[in-house]
Amino acid sequence: MPTAHRNRLLHKTLRRLLAFAVIPVFLVIGSIRPGTAATAKHYTDLEFPPLPEVQIPDYSRFQLENGLTVYLMENHELPLVNGIARMRTGDRLEPSDKVGLADIVGTTMRTGGTQQHPSDQLNQMLEQRAASVETGIETTSGDASFAALSEDLDSVFSLFAEVIREPAFAEDKLVLAKTQRQGAIARRNDDPSEITSREFAKLIYGADSPYARTQEYQTLENISQADVEGFYQQQFHPNCMILGIVGDFDAPTMTQRIKEKFGDWPAAPERENVPVPPATQIKAGETFIVDQPQLSQSNIQIGHLGGQFDNPDIFSLLVMNEALNSFGGRLFNEVRSRQGLAYSVYAVWSARYDYPGLFISGGQTRSEATVPFIKAVKTELDKIRTAPLAASELQQAKDSILNSFVFNFQDPAQTLSRLMRYEYFGYPDDFIFQYQRAVKSMTAEKVQAAAQKHLQPDQLVTLVVGNKAEIQPPLEDLGTSATPIDITIPQPVSASSGTLDQS
Numbered sequence: 001m002p003t004a005h006r007n008r009l010l011h012k013t014l015r016r017l018l019a020f021a022v023i024p025v026f027l028v029i030g031s032i033r034p035g036t037a038a039t040a041k042h043y044t045d046l047e048f049p050p051l052p053e054v055q056i057p058d059y060s061r062f063q064l065e066n067g068l069t070v071y072l073m074e075n076h077e078l079p080l081v082n083g084i085a086r087m088r089t090g091d092r093l094e095p096s097d098k099v100g101l102a103d104i105v106g107t108t109m110r111t112g113g114t115q116q117h118p119s120d121q122l123n124q125m126l127e128q129r130a131a132s133v134e135t136g137i138e139t140t141s142g143d144a145s146f147a148a149l150s151e152d153l154d155s156v157f158s159l160f161a162e163v164i165r166e167p168a169f170a171e172d173k174l175v176l177a178k179t180q181r182q183g184a185i186a187r188r189n190d191d192p193s194e195i196t197s198r199e200f201a202k203l204i205y206g207a208d209s210p211y212a213r214t215q216e217y218q219t220l221e222n223i224s225q226a227d228v229e230g231f232y233q234q235q236f237h238p239n240c241m242i243l244g245i246v247g248d249f250d251a252p253t254m255t256q257r258i259k260e261k262f263g264d265w266p267a268a269p270e271r272e273n274v275p276v277p278p279a280t281q282i283k284a285g286e287t288f289i290v291d292q293p294q295l296s297q298s299n300i301q302i303g304h305l306g307g308q309f310d311n312p313d314i315f316s317l318l319v320m321n322e323a324l325n326s327f328g329g330r331l332f333n334e335v336r337s338r339q340g341l342a343y344s345v346y347a348v349w350s351a352r353y354d355y356p357g358l359f360i361s362g363g364q365t366r367s368e369a370t371v372p373f374i375k376a377v378k379t380e381l382d383k384i385r386t387a388p389l390a391a392s393e394l395q396q397a398k399d400s401i402l403n404s405f406v407f408n409f410q411d412p413a414q415t416l417s418r419l420m421r422y423e424y425f426g427y428p429d430d431f432i433f434q435y436q437r438a439v440k441s442m443t444a445e446k447v448q449a450a451a452q453k454h455l456q457p458d459q460l461v462t463l464v465v466g467n468k469a470e471i472q473p474p475l476e477d478l479g480t481s482a483t484p485i486d487i488t489i490p491q492p493v494s495a496s497s498g499t500l501d502q503s
Helices: 003-031 101-111 119-128 150-165 171-187 192-205 217-221 225-235 251-262 314-325 330-338 367-386 391-409 412-425 431-440 444-454
Strands: 060-063 069-074 080-087 132-137 142-149 241-247 287-291 297-305 344-350 358-366 461-466 482-484
Touching: 069 251, 069 412, 080 150, 080 412, 101 132, 101 142, 101 150, 101 171, 101 225, 119 132, 119 150, 132 150, 142 150, 150 251, 171 217, 171 225, 192 287, 192 297, 192 358, 192 461, 241 251, 241 412, 297 367, 314 330, 314 344, 314 367, 314 391, 314 431, 314 444, 330 344, 330 358, 330 367, 344 367, 358 367, 367 444, 367 461, 391 412, 391 431, 391 444
Parallel strands: 069 241, 287 461, 287 482
Antiparallel strands: 060 069, 080 142, 080 241, 132 142, 297 358, 297 461, 344 358
């Protein structure tokens, strides 16, 4: 078709579409009569019904003889099925000279194909069914997931089982995974926020801690095909796995599928009680600077070692979080709005399930406001320790938490994932409801007592990533010297010559 003729047809089609789009607008405008619009109410006059009670959908839980734990939750609203397998592993269990090994295993389990289906064929089979199978390993666990139409459940679940039990770890995909991570290392100092988070974790946990160490060119170079296969063989067993499936399926039939695909997988009893690496704080009361002369603002983190979700005071600390951070909270009102010292400001008691997390406060501010910003944040942290929340602050924090509580259960998949997480870490299955009940009964005195006990001013570590020359007054005005941190990326050392490999 000639270009001119095609353009005329296109313009004609667009004019007709616009005509149909405009007609409803005129109809709506013509239907409006004076005096029929409702009078707007002031927001204080608005009334809302009480939030509905959260209900956990019916589900079943059982174990296979080999120790595999299974959760099944039927949901027939849509012809879809989703599943996730949580493995008792994590990158905190990899050797310190091979950081990145678990990450690469988690990636190449999927990208490397299976013993029965090479990568390209596996991809094609999933794409033809609009399905997905994904894998990955993070700090405390590994995950494999699938999503499929219910009519394709048999074939997709079979592929899912293959990926978990028969990964091929194709060598070319291993090379690709290492190359991608080398590229990420080369770019890791491009983002000041990433620098701040990475280096702050090192200051608290220690650079060699499994909760703070980073992938380097050398640690990636140390990883071999045998290492990848060996980590998988050591870490992946049915008695170290929780499988959850939610969606449009028949539970008895699904149970039979699971037994067929996973029932003959041998257990490894020695893997049932893997010790969790400990975490301790190695720095306290010091100030550090990553000098970045190209920056016009500072990224700041202030904090110390935090705690776990099983701490009896955790619910008080989470209410404290809300009082400090919510829109209209103390930090927003004082540091950002009244003093104008921040683009962003926050303070979070970031607990973890089975190892101590971090308490982190901080934000972003212009270079010359760095020291006033740090002092202002520390002042607010001291205030929440030394005086109880006002009744209005407490109520606002509680309302914010409780009103958002229902969004933890927007769909059955969220609920199932939460149940599996609690079992994985040994928490009661009603833990989130304990949170809800505790928030409802929370008092200002409990929040203050928890803040006094757990916020420790003498343990605070301060990290600034910014232009040191433009930080005026200087960081020394905080009462301590500012120790520089070198973020130069180490180059790999050649195993044969012992010299730097610049290739």
